Amino acid sequence: MSTRAPALAQRSSTAEPASTASPLAILRSILSNPTDLDFVKQFTTDDFIYVSLNYEHAELKQIMPWAGTNKGTEGLVQTFIDVSRYWTIDDFQIQDSFENKNGAAIFGSFTYTSNILGKTVTSPFAVLARGENGKLSYVQFMEDTFATVRSFRESGEYLIKASPDGSETLV
Secondary structure, eight states: OOOOOOOOOOOOEEOOOTTTTTTTHHHHHHHHHHOOHHHTTEEEEEEEEEEESSSSOOOHHHHHOOOOOEEEEHHHHHHHHHHHHEEEEEEEEEEEEEETTTTEEEEEEEEEEETOOOEEEEEEEEEEEEEEEOOOOOOEEEOOEEEEHHTTOSSOOOOEOTTTTTOOOOO
């Protein structure tokens, strides 16, 4: 299944970092080389927390072992290593970014192709970062997990009952 990113409703509003040590500059640096532990550690605090996709979800963790709350820089780095093991990263685009004194946010889209089934998906993403003095203490990465997990679905259907009118959807 292939999902394409819709045309942008508005032009991007990517902010320039306030300084080389601002949260946005540090987050951009980390995203430029997120699989190198020594590189990433120079930008994170000793009590760094990384939240990948959700705070904790046992079923999702069976599919994506990195999902959940991770203490330490190693969790962020291992996530990006694992993502490259599970998918080929076809595209990763930052479309918008914002920052204030103690935090930053980046929004964009990515396209991944699952390495086992060859299914391509496009998802929006959002990254929230908190920190100060040139180091981040918290990063949270969100995506359309329903789409990315479906890139691993070989067969089967879900019967969804979400509508208050009682209707069912087969996905």
